[in-house]
Amino acid sequence: MKFTLFIARRVIRQENRSFSGLIIIIARLAIALSLAVMIVATAMVSGFRETISDKIYGFWGHVNISRQSLRSSFDDLPMPVDSAFLNWAGQKPDIAAVQVYARKAGMLKTRTDLEGVIVKGVSSDFYSDSFRKYMVGGELPAFDGDQPAGDMVLSRSIAQRMQLEVGDSAVLYFIDQDESGLFNQRYRKLRIAGIYNTGLEEFDKMFVLADIRHIRRLNDWGPQEVGGYEIFANRTDLILPVYEEVAREADPFWEVQSVYELIPGIFDWLNLQRINERIIIILMLVVALINMVTSLLILILERTTMIGTLKALGANNRSVRSIFLVQAAYIIVWGMVIGDAIGLSLCYLQQAFGIIRLPEESYYVSVAPVSIHYGSIILLNIATLAVSLLFLLIPSALVSRLHPVKTLRFS
Structure with a gap:
C-alpha cells in the first residue's frame, strides 16, 4: 500500500506538466458542477415541500376531525x-x-x-x-x-x-x-x-x-x-x-382525516417534485461518471510506459490499478470540495437575496425557497465518491491487458 501511495503521489504532482493536466481540470469541473447542481436541486425541492406544506398545516392543521x-x-x-x-x-x-x-x-x-x-x-x-x-x-x-x-x-x-x-x-x-x-x-x-x-x-x-x-x-x-x-x-x-x-x-361517528387525506392534490404534486429531484441526481451522476471514466482511460493510456516498467519490476495488476484509482479519488474529492462550495454558495445567496422569483399563482411561492439539510449533502458526497470509484473499476481493468514487453518495446 505504501508503494501504491508513493507512486500515486508522484504521478499527481506531475499531472500539470503533461497533456493529462487539462483532462484532470475538466474532470474536476465536471464533478464540481454535477455535485453543485445536485445540492441546489435537493435544497430547492426540500424548500418547496417544507414551505408549501407549512402553509397548508397553518391553515388546516395536521389532523382534522368532523362529523360523518x-x-x-x-x-x-x-x-x-x-x-x-x-x-x-x-x-x-x-x-x-x-x-x-x-x-x-x-x-x-x-x-x-x-x-x-x-x-x-x-x-x-x-x-x-x-x-x-x-x-x-x-x-x-x-x-x-x-x-x-x-x-x-x-x-x-x-x-x-x-x-x-x-x-x-x-x-x-x-x-x-x-x-x-x-x-x-x-x-x-x-x-x-x-x-x-x-x-x-x-x-x-x-x-x-x-x-x-x-x-x-x-x-x-x-x-x-x-x-x-x-x-x-x-x-x-x-x-x-x-x-x-x-x-x-x-x-x-367522527370522521378523522390526516391533512394528506384532506388535501391530497397538493401533496401529490409535492411528491412528484421528489421524482424530479431523483431524475436530476441520476443525470448529474451519469455526466460525472462519463467524464471520470474518459479521464481515467486517458490517464492510463498516457502512462503505458510507466505501467510496463512497474510490471517489469514485479508490480502486480492490483497494485498498478490502485495507483490510478488513488489518482481518480484525488480528482473526485477535489471536485466535490469545489462542488460543495459552489452549491452551498448558490443556496446561501438564494436564501439571503431571493434571486430566483416565481409566479405565486402557479407555484404557491413568490421566491424559490431553499432548505439546506447538511445530512443530505453529506450523503450526496458519499454516494458520488462511492459510485464513481465503483464504476472506475471497469476502465482500470485496462491495466491488466497491458503487457510489459509490448509497452516497453514501443516506448
Missing part, C-alpha cells in the same frame, strides 16, 4: 365539544394544540362588489402561531371576548378584488332554508382587522376568518357545538402517528 356526513357542502354539521377528548389530547406530548372551528358559506358584499366566500369560524383556542406569519396587514382579532368579535380577516386576493383595506367594513350575507322550505337571509357587518396571504390561491380566494360564535348564532347551534377540530402535532414527522392515535381515540 354523506352530503357535499361547505357548511359543517354540528358536533358537541367533547371535554374528555380534549383532556386526552392535552395530555399527549406529541400534540401541540387542538382548536375548534366551524365553516359556513356566504357572500361578502360591499357597495359595489359581491363575492362568494366561506367563513371559517375560530375560537379563543385558535392556534395563531402557525397562522400569524402569513399576515400581511393589520392583526389577528381577539376571539376571547364576552361578545362575538366584530372583526374578520380577509385574504389579500379577496381584499384586492373587492378594493378593501384594513379598517374598512363589509357585510357577510347568509341564506338558509328553514323546515318549511322557505329561504331566509341573515347578515353580519364586520370590520376588516387584518389581511393574510398564504399564496395558496384555491384557499385564499375563498376563506374568511371570523368568530365562531357568529356561525353558532346563524346556525342556531348551542354554545358547546362546533363544526370540528383541527389538531397540530409538535413535529411534521409525528403527523401520521398522531393521526393513528386520534383515530383510535375518536368517537365512531
